[in-house]
Amino acid sequence: MTRLECPNPVCDAPMSTCNLGRTRLSECPHWQHVTGPADETQDAVTEPVLPWIGDPLGELDLEIVTARSSPFLIGLVGGHDAGKTTLLTSLYILLWQGRFLARYSFAGSYTLRGWEGLAHALSWSPGQPPRFPAHTSRTSGRTPGLLHLALRQDERTLRDVLLTDAPGEWFETWAVDRSAPGAEGARWTFRHARAFVLVIDSEALAGPRRGLARQQLVALVRRMGDEIARRRVAIVWAKSDRSVSEGIREVIRQAISAAFPDHREFRVSVYPDPESSEEPGSGFLEVFDWLLEPSMLRVASPMPAPVNRSDAFLAFRGE
């Protein structure tokens, strides 16, 4: 018997979840075209199938979150190896260890496997720069994978927060040429994010190629300034155990002040700071405490609803 596949072109059932969100495939109108209702041969695939798999969400997976709330998307921006991955990984590990955000409880995540993968990938590759494990989110390949946190403010208020997981190369390309084909993911981020984290690689700015690093960073900041409007930007000096010269720091600060009306600087490092009495890692949490201040979350903005424009039936979102 040939394996049954869903005839819906944007649906990968039974390999993945039903695109229309049916927990039982037998209830999906597309699937029924193939098998007919109540077909005995489909025993295995009539079992409830979950609408999330735990990996980072792609554009087509977003419905599971947008169906219940207007999520707050935070775009992480920075060149490759700047420290975006370490920032996300550290956030998760700190939550895991019982260090919490100031105003929110952890109320779950649809991307736990993605979060777990960050921590394990980090620990399995000694000496190599941390890498995101390959994720299987269903995307066009040109939008960032999204990590999800459900945060509870009080008994009645739940906030869904999405964090972008994007290769630094996208932003490097975008800083040079906004409309370049390789920059689509960056453009998507700037279109939809409600706040940003700019991750600055202190190590690169202190190293032998610091002149180039400074130049690239300033170009990125200026490009962001064109797009940011009044959206909040957390400036994160990552790897802050490396010290950057005052001259370079000042140039960058000036560019930032000119570009971002609402920003704040943070220093983070995975290494404990010998001069600070704070627990190591506090900086990572403070970044998100600031970005997720309740006043920030009140304004709703629409998330993209994935639509297949070439098929009038599939374009209908009204079921």
Added chain:
Amino acid sequence: MAEPATSHSVLLVGGHDTGKTHYGGQLLGRLQLDKGTLRLRGTPETLAPFQKVLDRLAQGRAADHTPTETYEEIVLPLATPSGPVDVVWPDYGGEQVRQVLDQRRVSEEWADRIAQSNAWILFVRPTALQTRDDVFTRPLHEISQGAGPPSPSGGWSSQAWFVELLQIFRHIRRTGVLEAARRPSLVIILSCWDEVDRDNQKLGPPALLAKLMPLFANFVHASWVEGSWTVFGLSSLGKPLSDKEGSEDEQYIEQGPESFGYVVHPDGTQSPDLTAPLEWLFSRAL
């Protein structure tokens, strides 16, 4: 005339080797003594596996822990002050639960049980947690230097595993997430309490859960209304028992399994009444 089937169902969940089977056996023993407020409704044959456990304990030995040992679903039918209640031990086998997390599918039987249950009892064995979570308990800078071995659990730390399990169960039961839930009631049982070291025991069950699994505890706090969930400690056997012939425990033989085993209430007090977690659930009017 026999009472009609109950609409109240308590689902008992936990991974392999978390002590659910010994609890079932010891619980049966306590119920057979007929001294408490909970009674057995009839003596169904499906309780045979628990009777086997009890018989083994009477001989001073623990039940087998062979991974291949399976049983079909076991239902303990109780008569309680709240009316008839079924306590359900779903199909044994850690692979059932692993299948849920890895293959993202739930069998119809499991889905029905989850959807119909009014209360969940989740077994967590504290001493089984550490080995899977090594990478998370290191300082951040050590983690980024690649100090950890590959995870034996295939990528799920224990905390993430439990959070995901409850997320899946709530989804199947259509328990909405936007507000904290009152239903189903949740009892978390920290099992094999006698294995826990003294300092940790002194914290009492709720604080120990928060210490060992802060992310998971935070998740439960956030997702359930206060008063709808609680944490008990449990030692069904009261002491280590071997399952080997020749290593029988004399005290068990002399005094019987009903003299052993205890629960630790959320406030830290200890009692031999193994039905206490169930009574907590029933007092909340399922």
